[in-house]
Amino acid sequence: MWSGVLGAALATCLLLAAAIPVWAQGTPASAAEVARGKYIFGATGGCGCHTVPKGPINAGGRRYDGPFGTVFATNITPDRQTGIGTWTDEQIITAIRLGRRPNGERLLPVHPFTVFNGMAEEDLKAVVAFLRTTPPVNRANQPKKITMPLFESVFLPTWLAAFAPKESPPPKAPTAGVARGEYLVRAVGHCGECHSPRTMTMATDNSRFLAGNPKGPEDQAMPNITPDPDTGIGKWSVEEIADYLGTGNKPDGDVAGGLMAEVIDGTLSGYKDLTQADRVAIAQYLKSIPPIRNKIGK
Amino acid sequence: MSPRAMLCASMVMAIAGAVLVSCATAQAPMSAADAIEKRKALMKEQGAAWKNVQDKTKAGDIKAVVPDAEKLAMTAKQIPALFPDGSLDPEKSAAKPEIWQKKGEFDAAAKNLETWAVKLKDTAATGNAEQTQAVVKDFGRQACGTCHQPFRVPPKQ
Numbered sequence A: 001m002w003s004g005v006l007g008a009a010l011a012t013c014l015l016l017a018a019a020i021p022v023w024a025q026g027t028p029a030s031a032a033e034v035a036r037g038k039y040i041f042g043a044t045g046g047c048g049c050h051t052v053p054k055g056p057i058n059a060g061g062r063r064y065d066g067p068f069g070t071v072f073a074t075n076i077t078p079d080r081q082t083g084i085g086t087w088t089d090e091q092i093i094t095a096i097r098l099g100r101r102p103n104g105e106r107l108l109p110v111h112p113f114t115v116f117n118g119m120a121e122e123d124l125k126a127v128v129a130f131l132r133t134t135p136p137v138n139r140a141n142q143p144k145k146i147t148m149p150l151f152e153s154v155f156l157p158t159w160l161a162a163f164a165p166k167e168s169p170p171p172k173a174p175t176a177g178v179a180r181g182e183y184l185v186r187a188v189g190h191c192g193e194c195h196s197p198r199t200m201t202m203a204t205d206n207s208r209f210l211a212g213n214p215k216g217p218e219d220q221a222m223p224n225i226t227p228d229p230d231t232g233i234g235k236w237s238v239e240e241i242a243d244y245l246g247t248g249n250k251p252d253g254d255v256a257g258g259l260m261a262e263v264i265d266g267t268l269s270g271y272k273d274l275t276q277a278d279r280v281a282i283a284q285y286l287k288s289i290p291p292i293r294n295k296i297g298k
Numbered sequence B: 001m002s003p004r005a006m007l008c009a010s011m012v013m014a015i016a017g018a019v020l021v022s023c024a025t026a027q028a029p030m031s032a033a034d035a036i037e038k039r040k041a042l043m044k045e046q047g048a049a050w051k052n053v054q055d056k057t058k059a060g061d062i063k064a065v066v067p068d069a070e071k072l073a074m075t076a077k078q079i080p081a082l083f084p085d086g087s088l089d090p091e092k093s094a095a096k097p098e099i100w101q102k103k104g105e106f107d108a109a110a111k112n113l114e115t116w117a118v119k120l121k122d123t124a125a126t127g128n129a130e131q132t133q134a135v136v137k138d139f140g141r142q143a144c145g146t147c148h149q150p151f152r153v154p155p156k157q
Helices: A002-024 A031-043 A089-098 A121-131 A151-162 A177-188 A238-247 A258-265 A276-288 B003-025 B032-059 B065-078 B103-126 B129-151
Strands: A063-066 A069-072
Touching: A031 A121, A031 A177, A089 A121, A177 A276, A238 A258, A238 A276, A238 B129, A258 B129, B032 B065, B032 B129, B065 B103, B103 B129
Parallel strands: none
Antiparallel strands: A063 A069
């Protein structure tokens, strides 16, 4: 009899031990929350920075060179060895919006955490719920190569405190209209990271928000998307902007290229999967911001 | 004329004919400048056809899309020959060096455009607006973008 009781107790302990990671992650997410997370994941452009083109999705490894050195995107699949499978929901959310790993180490702002700080808590939770459903990929992260002396200990904290613009989270995600568009552009879609010029300190210059960047990420020139009629997209109608975000088709018969094509296509989802209402909200917001004359390219 | 003489004469004429035909069809290798000019013109032609497709689809003029889709299919066939070796010129053209480094993939991307254009033509020919809109929605990214993305320097605006 005792052996039976011991056996049952042991089995219970084993079951509880197996359940600990589930506890750590909170209650299982509903299908609706996962779907919402996939949608918001798409509204970020599919987190494509974490995917090498044509490589395994979210498995990291994409290289980014900066004046400080080189970093490689990290594995954000739920793989327990090399990804974020053992992180709690809160730890993942902290990394996304505050740029801190579970061990307290700071992420470099190549991951735009100061902008993602403007995402609503409910959307961040939904993204985490979705990430947990994605296929795990066992791929070890590559260490960064920092070449600038005192970069992480002195320069970065100073820069973050003094120069980096930081978005603030709304109590709830706006659901419609220009406010929704602003939320999707400024925070979730992090459009300013590519389309806003940089100051001398390499911080985004929000006084010229979305006015284009002649030398954007991966050395690509990023167009001015303010409503300036000559150097921006002032001649595009709301419908044309919304169409472009859903299809990549430009009003002149050309199609999106470079990183813009990547974020429209996304990975597991992208801008193309946004609802017509959200694409129109983005377009309405883009038409509402101050036009800035700034010619990019020829 | 003896049968042997007739045979000889006809053989000579056949050979002469073949030589004439080959002379007429053989083309001098295209210069880089020529190739760049021609491919730019072709891409503009394709852009105009693609814009027509979108405008007509939005207007519900579905069957009118057919000639534009045919144009896209026909011009897609011409793409590989307009990128001869030695025609990389970053000053005058947005073509990336990957075109020549991965020629097989580039040619396959051109073939993919042709396949999509034929699909668009066949769908539009049925007059079914919903199905045609579905093809048009994906066409830019799947038919044009899959070639532009790896092989073209992104446009500035």
